[in-house]
Amino acid sequence: MREPSWTFPTLDEDAAARAARRQASLTKPAKSLGALEEIPVQLGRLQGTDLPSVRPAAAIVFAADHSVCQHGVSAYPSTVTAAMVRNFAVGGAAASVAASHLDIPLQVVDVGVAHPYGDTEGSGAIVSRHPVAEAIEGDIRAEDAMSWETLANAIDAGRTAVDRLCPDTRVLILGEMGIGNTTLASAMACALLDATPQLVVGRGTGVDDAQLATKRAVVRDAVERVYDRSPLGVLRCLGGRELAAIYGAAARACERRMAILVDGFIVSTALLALVRQHPEAGSHFVFGHRSREPGHVAVLEALGARPLVDLSMALGEGSGALAAFPLLDLACRLHRDMATFDEAGVPERDP
Helix, strand or coil: CCCCCCCCCCCCHHHHHHHHHHHEEEECCCCCHHHHHHHHHHHHHCCCCCCCCCCCCCEEEEEEEEEEHHCCCCCCCCCCCCCCCHHHHCCCCCHHHHHHHHCCEEEEEEEECCCCCCCCCCCEEEEEECCCCCCCCCCCCCCCCCCCCHHHHHHHHHHHHHHCCCCCEEEEEEEEEECCHHHHHHHHHHHHHHCCHHCCCCCCCCCCCCHHHHHHHHHHHHHHHHHCCHHHHHHHHHHHHHHHHHHHHHHHHHHCCCCEECCHHHHHHHHHHHHCCCCCHHHHHECCCCCCCHHHHHHHHCCCCCCEEECCCCCCHHHHHHHHHHHHHHHHHHHHHEEEEHHHHHCCCCC
């Protein structure tokens, strides 16, 4: 497979320096707002201004099903994926409610949902279908998850979804829906990090002890089977179509100078593959939250990430990133509207 030729932009260090100087002039002790001081500098670097903003923002959830579910790795049947697509559309899913509350448009892109979900008219997400293969492909325990053609099509589905966004979108939230996809992400993380299933594999949708043991065995068998440990090789052999679409969407968002507000374990694992392939993409990531999935801790450490919040969430759908979005909004508002020492007539720190 020939990967698309991504063009990552040159970041504006002058704008970042101006934003940092403004932060240093605001009426507070230096660094007293912690990460809320760092966000405007990072966004300024991407947006080319010392007064960045987080709107317009957008959220995209990619949905797909997986053959690995036949091993009983999830507490829910695969039909739930289709049911949740419908739930997104009518506004009943957590991501739908959060996106609506935050006034962030939500797209759901079907890149391989196995079961019908019927009419998607509703007050929630806009649902579209981007077929990337005729049928659900390989059970990762015994065969590759995708052909090279399917992988390329899935990456292109992500690129296309981003190109449908408002041209001046500044922050993108990526999410996923797919029963069984924590197993795929766990296998990818084990392969990319050279980690054991005992370290990485968690309970996902809430599996019991017997199912957890099965899930670890499936991941062990899948990882042992795969010899191509390149980022794209791992994504193709062990990932799902929604993870590949997230990879493509994130790469395209970087080309368009967007910040990517990163969700939990599954999204982070897809982005680990991207940053291993294209290290410059990491400058665009703002990590929203730390999931309670054990594998997320290992992936975050590999990415050098410091998440904004830890709410013990493990839902996916982009819900953790949506929960963190108000902090980005607040950081930019503080940066823009706080008075400087000179404006407020407040004495600065004694020499």
